[in-house]
Amino acid sequence: xxxxxxxxxxxxxxxxxxxxxxxxxxxxxxxxxxxxxxxxxxxxxxxxxxxxxxxxxxxxxxxxxxxxxxxxxxxxxxxxxxxxxxxxxxxxxxxxxxxxxxxxxxxxxxxxxxxxxxxxxxxxxxxxxxxxxxxxxxxxxxxxxxxxxxxxxxxxxxxxxxxxxxxxxxxxxxxxxxxxxxxxxxxxxxxxxxxxxxxxxxxxxxxxxxxxxxxxxxxxxxxxxxxxxxxxxxxxxxxxxxxxxxxxxxxxxxxxxxxxxxxxxxxxxxxxxxxxxxxxxxxxxxxxxxxxxxxxxxxxxxxxxxxxxxxxxxxxxxxxxxxxxxxxxxxxxxxxxxxxxxxxxxxxxxxxxxxxxxxx
Amino acid sequence: xxxxxxxxxxxxxxxxxxxxxxxxxxxxxxxxxxxxxxxxxxxxxxxxxxxxxxxxxxxxxxxxxxxxxxxxxxxxxxxxxxxxxxxxxxxxxxxxxxxxxxxxxxxxxxxxxxxxxxxxxxxxxxxxxxxxxxxxxxxxxxxxxxxxxxxxxxxxxxxxxxxxxxxxxxxxxxxxxxxxxxxxxxxxxxxxxxxxxxxxxxxxxxxxxxxxxxxxxxxxxxxxxxxxxxxxxxxxxxxxxxxxxxxxxxxxxxxxxxxxxxxxxxxxxxxxxxxxxxxxxxxxxxxxxxxxxxxxxxxxxxxxxxxxxxxxxxxxxxxxxxxxxxxxxxxxxxxxxxxxxxxxxxxxxxxxxxxxxxxx
Numbered sequence: 001x002x003x004x005x006x007x008x009x010x011x012x013x014x015x016x017x018x019x020x021x022x023x024x025x026x027x028x029x030x031x032x033x034x035x036x037x038x039x040x041x042x043x044x045x046x047x048x049x050x051x052x053x054x055x056x057x058x059x060x061x062x063x064x065x066x067x068x069x070x071x072x073x074x075x076x077x078x079x080x081x082x083x084x085x086x087x088x089x090x091x092x093x094x095x096x097x098x099x100x101x102x103x104x105x106x107x108x109x110x111x112x113x114x115x116x117x118x119x120x121x122x123x124x125x126x127x128x129x130x131x132x133x134x135x136x137x138x139x140x141x142x143x144x145x146x147x148x149x150x151x152x153x154x155x156x157x158x159x160x161x162x163x164x165x166x167x168x169x170x171x172x173x174x175x176x177x178x179x180x181x182x183x184x185x186x187x188x189x190x191x192x193x194x195x196x197x198x199x200x201x202x203x204x205x206x207x208x209x210x211x212x213x214x215x216x217x218x219x220x221x222x223x224x225x226x227x228x229x230x231x232x233x234x235x236x237x238x239x240x241x242x243x244x245x246x247x248x249x250x251x252x253x254x255x256x257x258x259x260x261x262x263x264x265x266x267x268x269x270x271x272x273x274x275x276x277x278x279x280x281x282x283x284x285x286x287x288x289x290x291x292x293x294x295x296x297x298x299x300x301x302x303x304x305x306x307x308x309x310x311x312x313x314x315x316x317x318x319x320x321x322x323x324x325x326x327x328x329x330x331x332x333x334x335x336x337x338x339x340x341x342x343x344x345x346x347x348x349x350x351x352x353x354x355x356x357x358x359x360x
Numbered sequence: 361x362x363x364x365x366x367x368x369x370x371x372x373x374x375x376x377x378x379x380x381x382x383x384x385x386x387x388x389x390x391x392x393x394x395x396x397x398x399x400x401x402x403x404x405x406x407x408x409x410x411x412x413x414x415x416x417x418x419x420x421x422x423x424x425x426x427x428x429x430x431x432x433x434x435x436x437x438x439x440x441x442x443x444x445x446x447x448x449x450x451x452x453x454x455x456x457x458x459x460x461x462x463x464x465x466x467x468x469x470x471x472x473x474x475x476x477x478x479x480x481x482x483x484x485x486x487x488x489x490x491x492x493x494x495x496x497x498x499x500x501x502x503x504x505x506x507x508x509x510x511x512x513x514x515x516x517x518x519x520x521x522x523x524x525x526x527x528x529x530x531x532x533x534x535x536x537x538x539x540x541x542x543x544x545x546x547x548x549x550x551x552x553x554x555x556x557x558x559x560x561x562x563x564x565x566x567x568x569x570x571x572x573x574x575x576x577x578x579x580x581x582x583x584x585x586x587x588x589x590x591x592x593x594x595x596x597x598x599x600x601x602x603x604x605x606x607x608x609x610x611x612x613x614x615x616x617x618x619x620x621x622x623x624x625x626x627x628x629x630x631x632x633x634x635x636x637x638x639x640x641x642x643x644x645x646x647x648x649x650x651x652x653x654x655x656x657x658x659x660x661x662x663x664x665x666x667x668x669x670x671x672x673x674x675x676x677x678x679x680x681x682x683x684x685x686x687x688x689x690x691x692x693x694x695x696x697x698x699x700x701x702x703x704x705x706x707x708x709x710x711x712x713x714x715x716x717x718x719x720x
């Protein structure tokens with residue numbers, strides 16, 4: 001696909017300036033841009049600057065507060081509920097994760113349920129904040145309903161990702177970051193745009209029947225949970241997504257299930273909310289709350305080596321360690337720049353003109 | 361299938377007596393029996409008294425210490441590593457879970473990584489211990505390698521289950537309890553016994569190719585991770601299983617990956633262990649560490665109702681709330697008795713004769 005190569009620096013400066021233009025204070029703008037850039041650097045193009053205009057449109061609809069007062073509603077030594085005051089999830093979640101890390105420093109672990117937030121970007125950003133302190137990080141979020149539970153013709157759950165970040169020694173950290181749906185929504189968006197068929201097991205139509213036509217999603221269909229169908233364990237994908245939904249929003253006082261407000265600004269939020277905004281669940285645990293850090297890292301390295309060296313089915317395709325492709329992308333793109341596909345580049349140019357902010 | 365109906369009481373007494381006969385102290389024997397009976401009551405026949413003779417055989421091989429000194433190796437306010445002293449997981453895990461609950465009572469949450477343990481029965485038992493204190497419970501364990509990571513021809517992971525238990529109000533608790541493989545090993549054991557074919561996407565043969573012949577498992581094949589193949593997200597099942605493995609054993613100092621000792625006594629443990637026994641990871645969080653218990657339960661009830669009332673694909677098959685079938689089985693079987701299939705009944709009769717303990 002046609003793309004424009006932009007340096008990390010240029011994209012970062014532009015993104016910070018756009019966030020400041022909508023009233024986000026400088027520190028928060030740098031934070032929000034850092035989350036988006038991390039996504040682009042790690043090759044997760046769907047969650048980076050491609051979403052910048054989406055956040056702007058939510059702000060235009062007054063569904064995002066650019067200068068939120070993020071506060072702890074309730075806490076114990078190792079738990080807290082944080083209210084995001086309708087702020088950008090890109091700002092709220094890192095603030096909440098800092099609280100988790102502080103609690104872990106003092107009490108071994110910290111677990112934060114967040115309400116009244118918005119889309120937080122890639123889950124990995126937040127979990128990975130724990131790594132520099134030699135902690136294990138965890139992050140989850142609920143999201144707009146696109147996924148149907150097993151046996152349901154209705155969409156009731158988001159793609160609700162789960163992320164764990166584990167520090168290693170000589171190897172890069174092991175980063176599990178996965179949506180709980182069978183297929184990534186990004187892949188479906190591409191198939192919808194190019195009108196190509198998709199494999200069985202990714203979506204169902206409005207009657208709940210498996211479909212290979214991605215346009216069925218626009219006609220009342222739904223993404224399927226990980227497992228795809230009951231024979232292959234779709235109830236497990238449903239269970240995982242339900243867990244994320246409950247920990248993120250039933251526990252914090254956010255909206256859950258079909259009440260989660262949509263990310264896209266052209267869809268109105270439900271008129272009968274059951275809570276405030278969307279919810280996240282974040283955690284940090286000190287490795288040395290369990291065993292000495294060096295012992296853990298040495299065994300993580302051994303774990304990584306053993307799995308990398310597994311006898312492959314096909315000699316040309318070795319086992320991929322969770323996070324390995326993203327680490328490789330980050331190394332490449334931080335040096336060689338970020339390839340921004342043409343439609344996203346045009347979107348950024350549109351923002352550039354609108355706010356009179358240069359995109360170099 | 362032919363079965364013998366036994367009362368909960370009769371099976372419980374028999375199981376306690378067998379555990380005592382192999383040297384398990386009375387309190388621990390009652391605990392171990394309670395875990396197995398809970399499994400049979402909840403309809404998870406593969407993990408109940410069907411495994412009793414398996415534990416006895418491990419004891420005969422001196423791989424289970426009937427009277428372990430379970431101890432905390434290291435701890436912070438909200439974390440600990442527990443050494444199970446080679447005891448029954450059925451005894452070690454509940455003791456560790458009690459520590460998690462005590463930490464949660466005092467500090468909001470408790471997270472315990474356990475090493476030097478053995479098979480702990482159903483994950484749900486341990487997570488559900490938190491419910492009576494109005495806490496959210498979590499349990500995971502690694503297990504003998506039966507599952508191949510995506511792209512691997514080798515078995516490197518167990519069916520590594522994940523369980524969350526959430527208290528509700530007027531509805532039964534929501535219990536997520538799922539193996540991270542595509543299909544339950546129990547279903548495969550039945551298919552192997554009856555020599556029927558199985559669906560594509562459950563197993564691969566020794567070359568790593570998908571197979572519908574369950575006997576391939578005995579010939580070097582492997583179970584597939586949840587997701588079944590790369591197109592349908594098997595890397596996500598691999599990621600979940602890896603997470604369980606790392607939290608259970610890399611964190612505690614247990615054996616991980618292919619080094620996890622087998623449950624079956626006729627297979628020898630690896631001669632080059634990387635840790636002690638198998639590992640578990642257990643957690644408890646006080647609901648009121650986040651929000652008032654009544655608020656949480658009211659919203660859990662609303663969550664359950666909304667999902668139960670989802671528009672079904674087929675009117676005769678409503679959406680199943682996680683844990684609902686097991687709760688129904690428990691209500692039925694605690695009154696009407698437990699149907700023990702003939703091969704398991706014969707196994708119990710064999711134990712009855714061997715230890716001269718009556719099975720009524």
